[in-house]
Every structure is written in C-alpha cells, then in structure tokens.
Amino acid sequence: MSIGFLGIQMGFALQNANASRILQTFGADVEHLSWFWLVAPFTGMVIQPIIGHYSDKTWTKLGRRRPFFLTGAILASIGLILMPNADMFVSILPALWVGAGFLMIMDASFNVAMEPFRALVADKLNSTQQTLGFSIQTVLIGIGAVVGSWLPYVLTEWFGFEKSADAGKVPFSLVLSFIIGAVFLLSCIIWTIIKTPEYSPKEQAEFEGEELETDKGSFFDIFKDFGQMPKTMKQLGLVQFFSWFGLFSMWVFMTPAIAQHIYKLPVSDSSSEAYNTAGNWVGVIFGVYNAVSAIYAFFLPKMANKFGRKNTHAYSLIIGGLSLISIYFITDYHWLVLPMIGVGFAWASILAMPYAILAGSIPAKKMGIYMGIFNFFITIPQIINGIIGGPIVKNVYNNQAIFAVVGGGVCFLLAALSVRFVEDKND
Numbered sequence: 171m172s173i174g175f176l177g178i179q180m181g182f183a184l185q186n187a188n189a190s191r192i193l194q195t196f197g198a199d200v201e202h203l204s205w206f207w208l209v210a211p212f213t214g215m216v217i218q219p220i221i222g223h224y225s226d227k228t229w230t231k232l233g234r235r236r237p238f239f240l241t242g243a244i245l246a247s248i249g250l251i252l253m254p255n256a257d258m259f260v261s262i263l264p265a266l267w268v269g270a271g272f273l274m275i276m277d278a279s280f281n282v283a284m285e286p287f288r289a290l291v292a293d294k295l296n297s298t299q300q301t302l303g304f305s306i307q308t309v310l311i312g313i314g315a316v317v318g319s320w321l322p323y324v325l326t327e328w329f330g331f332e333k334s335a336d337a338g339k340v341p342f343s344l345v346l347s348f349i350i351g352a353v354f355l356l357s358c359i360i361w362t363i364i365k366t367p368e369y370s371p372k373e374q375a376e377f378e379g380e381e382l383e384t385d386k387g388s389f390f391d392i393f394k395d396f397g398q399m400p401k402t403m404k405q406l407g408l409v410q411f412f413s414w415f416g417l418f419s420m421w422v423f424m425t426p427a428i429a430q431h432i433y434k435l436p437v438s439d440s441s442s443e444a445y446n447t448a449g450n451w452v453g454v455i456f457g458v459y460n461a462v463s464a465i466y467a468f469f470l471p472k473m474a475n476k477f478g479r480k481n482t483h484a485y486s487l488i489i490g491g492l493s494l495i496s497i498y499f500i501t502d503y504h505w506l507v508l509p510m511i512g513v514g515f516a517w518a519s520i521l522a523m524p525y526a527i528l529a530g531s532i533p534a535k536k537m538g539i540y541m542g543i544f545n546f547f548i549t550i551p552q553i554i555n556g557i558i559g560g561p562i563v564k565n566v567y568n569n570q571a572i573f574a575v576v577g578g579g580v581c582f583l584l585a586a587l588s589v590r591f592v593e594d595k596n597d
Contacts, residue, residue: 211277
C-alpha cells in the first residue's frame with residue numbers, strides 16, 4: 171500500500187539535499203535560496219485541499235486516490251530529470267530561472283502525490299491500526315530517502331563519476347542521480363497502483379454505518395470544510411508550523427552552512443570540487459537521519475502505547491531540536507553523523523504521529539479534504555521561512571547559514587512545547 175512512498179521519498183530526498191547547490195551552480199546567491207523554494211509550497215497549499223476534496227468525491231477505474239498520486243508522480247519525474255539539465259534551455263531563459271521553475275513543478279508534484287497516500291492509509295485502516303500504518307509508511311519513507319540522499323555520493327566515491335563540472339554546469343553524477351530517482355519514483359507508484367485495491371464509496375459507507383452519499387458537492391465546499399475543521403487539527407497546526415519551519419531551514423541552508431562552517435569554503439565557490447564534496451557529504455548525513463527514521467519508526471507504535479502519542483512526539487522533537495543546535499559546535503565533518511541520528515528521531519515522528527493523532531478526529535468521508543487542508547500547516551511555515559529566511563541569513567546572520575540551521579533546532583523545541591496543548595481523542 172505504501173511502497174509508492176518509497177519512490178516519492180527517494181525523489182524528495184534528492185531534491186532536499188541537492189536543489190540548493192544546483193541553484194547556486196546556476197547563479198543563485200545564498201541569501202536568495204529560500205526565495206526559489208517559495209513557489210512550491212504556495213502551489214501545494216492551493217492544490218492539496220482541491221485534490222483532497224475531489225479525491226473524496228471521485229471514483230474511477232483506478233479508484234479514488236490512485237489517479238491523483240499517479241499524476242503527481244509523472245510530473246515529479248519530469249521535474250527530476252529536467253531540473254539539473256536546466257542549462258539546456260539557456261537559449262529561452264537563464265538556467266537559474268528554468269531550474270527554479272522545474273523545482274516548483276517537482277516540489278508541487280511531490281505534494282500532489284503525498285496527500286492521497288496519507289488519505290489512502292487512513293481509508294484502509296481502522297483507528298487501532300493507524301499508528302502502525304503511518305509508522306510503516308515512515309519506514310518506507312526513510313529507506314527511500316536514504317537511497318536518494320546517498321546516491322550522488324555513491325556514484326562519485328564508489329563508481330568514480332566526476333564531482334565537479336565547468337562553471338554553470340551540474341556534475342554528471344548529480345544529473346544521473348536525478349534520472350535514476352525519476353525512474354525509481356514512477357516504478358514504485360505503478361507498483362502500488364497495480365497491487366493495492368481501494369474500498370469503493372459503498373464499502374466505505376457500510377464500514378461507517380452510513381447511507382451511501384451520492385452528492386458530489388461543489389468546489390466551494392472546501393471553504394465550508396475549512397471553517398469546520400476539527401479542534402484537534404487546529405491544535406496540531408501550531409505543532410506543525412514550528413516543525414516545518416525548522417525542517418525548511420535545515421533543507422535550504424544545510425549545504426551552504428556545512429560548506430562554510432565545517433569546510434571553511436566561500437559560498438560563492440559553488441562549482442568547485444571542494445564545494446561539491448561538501449554537498450555530497452550533506453547528502454550522506456541526510457541519508458543518515460532518514461535511515462535512523464526508518465528504524466525508529468518501528469518503535470513508535472510501542473512507544474505511543476506506553477507513553478502516549480503526544481509524549482512520544484514531544485520527546486522526539488526535543489531530541490531533534492537539541493541535535494540541530496549541536497551542529498554549531500562541531501568542527502570535524504565526520505561528527506555530523508551524530509546529530510543526524512537525533513534529527514532522524516524527530517523526522518520519523520513528524521511523518522507519523524501528527525497524522526495518527528489527526529486521523530482519529532476526522533470523519534472517514536472527509537479524510538481526503540482534511541488531509542489536504544492539514545497541508546496548510548506544512549506549507550504556510552515554509553512560505554514564511556522562504557520570504558524571511560534569506561534576508562535574515564544576509565542581514566542578521568551576516569551570511570552565516572549555520573545560524574539558520576541552529577534556528578531550525580529552536581523551532582523543533584517550540585514544536586515540542588506546543589504538543590502539550592493538543593487533544594488526542596483516540597490515544
């Protein structure tokens with residue numbers, strides 16, 4: 171059921187670890203990086219509730235959710251292939267703007283594919299199975315992310331592909347990584363489509379003991395549902411805000427932060443072999459936190475049973491926050507593996523616990539739309555960070571990106587504090 175997430179996360183990890191350095195290669199300044207990431211969360215914020223609404227009301231030969239994540243996977247694969255090759259389009263537009271455009275398509279498409287997968291798990295599992303279901307999804311996310319994060323490093327260090335390229339060009343090892351990710355993503359999605367049946371609207375109504383609803387509703391029902399969102403969702407919104415504000419800081423600024431703070435490199439030298447070595451190592455440590463999340467996710471159901479879902483999430487966020495802050499005190503790049511273990515605890519919990527808590531407060535017939543609306547609490551913090559993050563790095567942090575990473579850790583701690591105010595109906 172969740173194998174498609176394995177492919178989605180492989181592509182997502184390639185983007186997270188490498189998009190910033192690709193944009194820098196095409197000419198982006200470090201203080202502008204967060205701005206280039208802005209359009210994607212804007213698009214996801216608009217698209218996800220629409221997809222959720224219509225997937226709740228749609229039934230096709232492919233089912234309810236599967237047509238939507240297939241479409242998202244196809245578009246994301248196209249973005250993965252074309253983004254590192256944006257310099258091919260310089261006769262039309264500057265490579266930087268073409269690359270940013272494909273980043274938008276790619277990230278928005280990941281969001282399109284992810285939302286129906288969340289709803290699919292909630293559709294097919296009852297309340298006693300949902301924590302386990304989202305945890306297993308997190309395991310597969312972690313495995314896919316490890317492969318995606320480590321792929322550029324493996325291609326250069328194990329198979330001898332070049333780490334560097336001419337100025338303004340992306341190394342072939344990175345281009346090849348994105349192509350492999352695109353093929354893998356699409357293959358995993360197709361596997362899920364073939365192997366996973368969905369419950370029909372009639373079966374869903376029978377499970378809930380309700381009459382079959384034939385009203386397809388209207389687009390404006392989205393606004394009505396938004397106004398009637400469950401109390402638990404509103405409470406989780408603050409937790410999600412701080413969590414994803416911190417994640418966005420880590421993803422956007424980790425490569426320049428490590429290049430500056432650990433490797434002592436100028437960020438203007440983004441095409442050099444040394445800078446790409448730093449970028450590859452960021453991929454490795456991102457793979458570490460994803461590998462840890464895959465393992466940690468196996469323990470989340472038992473921890474949730476013993477400590478409660480809220481406490482489990484809070485503890486995980488605290489560990490992740492302190493780990494991000496500790497990067498400031500590290501001088502040897504090998505030691506960066508250690509804080510990534512703690513980040514892996516937080517990442518696993520962020521991918522599972524809020525959804526397990528949320529699913530118990532949502533009526534089954536509204537699962538898609540509310541999972542889509544819940545995405546607002548993921549995209550809004552990224553948008554705010556995207557607007558103010560770059561200027562803060564330039565004007566407050568004096569272009570020292572490491573402080574943006576430390577700030578991400580502080581946000582994790584604030585998210586942990588916010589968890590205590592959430593009502594978990596099915597805990």
